[in-house]
Amino acid sequence: MKKLLVASTSTIYGSGYLEYLLPTLKSFFVDVKTILFIPYARPSGISYDEYTKIAKNAFSNINIDVVGIHQFENPKEAILKAEAIFTGGGNTFELVNQLYKKHILSTLKKVLENGTPYLGTSAGSNICGVNMMNTNDMPIVYPPSFTTLGCIPFNINAHYLDPIVGSTHKGETRETRIKEFHVFNGIDVLGLREGSWLEVIGDEIILKGDLTARLFQQNKKPIELESGVKV
């Protein structure tokens, strides 16, 4: 049975890395001793080692150890044997690129479907959707495909941002970009604001955190979902 936390962001304003999630993580990862960390998204291009250290520091607060998948000779085996898995944020294109290059996307999907507890933040959450077509990231590398895990039956727009009232900038708003997506695609998109996350237990998906989330569906008006509801 699937057991996932799909978070918009690792960090909310004015707080440390994963800090706002620690109480949730403590009960979600109960009995877990070591988490396998997937650092491929490399925010700001930091190294796998540096990134893993950041995750390790955060999880040390709840007495869970963290090892980077790059520390294993065989990443596929590392995933198959992992007690629990965490994929951090950064660039979704590079993350997906590495998952394909290392031939581990399908392995990751398999273990998540079979119940390995999983935490994703930002890019690590985007990959839980049907495809990565609603990422905000820059296409700095060309992955072999945009198809991702499909562990939830819709796409995530992480770090969802409402249009800025009074903005003089003429670049597209997030809502406009998602509207463009729906010209070509029928998949629902959930705009998850920073501080929101999904708790996925089997086929039940619940919105968590203090904020509402914005659900975009093709040819429909977007709706706001209240925290606590099933998505």
Added chain:
Amino acid sequence: MKKLLVASTSTIYGSGYLEYLLPTLKSFFVDVKTILFIPYARPSGISYDEYTKIAKNAFSNINIDVVGIHQFENPKEAILKAEAIFTGGGNTFELVNQLYKKHILSTLKKVLENGTPYLGTSAGSNICGVNMMNTNDMPIVYPPSFTTLGCIPFNINAHYLDPIVGSTHKGETRETRIKEFHVFNGIDVLGLREGSWLEVIGDEIILKGDLTARLFQQNKKPIELESGVKV
């Protein structure tokens, strides 16, 4: 000899479509009677007809007619015969996708290298670079490649935005995203702010408009280029 205008945006705040560029366009397209418009980027998903009408209205102010490439049976021939070409903004992924699908990217490159005057705005400017890896757009479709025209020897980041002072949002800034690009790529990136454009005549590229532009180079500190300088 190449003759291109590569603009960050079609529209600046508080002004009509292409309005701020009209005096420049009038002299740049002198003696041009009809411009071929490439509407493939479809901002907000509007139709090719609707989009072409918007371009036609703007150019009517300087007595130039506009025809959409979709009105021709053979888009390759339309490009080869065009007096001048304008590619409008919207979604860069879909624009590049269509250029590949219709097998006209190389034709477009050829006529631009041979001197057909060209205007690009936003997505239409992104494609003038080496590749589209510095677009801000959402990957709503999967194009066969990210390689673009390479009519200028660097990439464009259109609608360049400085980090917002005091922002509480934890999504990556534009500068962070470009820094991530330079972990994997050596190509220079020019952050063109709204209201800036490049005038490309042969191999000479001049920054135009009132603002400075921000040049990002791998392993170097970004620098601000003054309007009027050669890039």
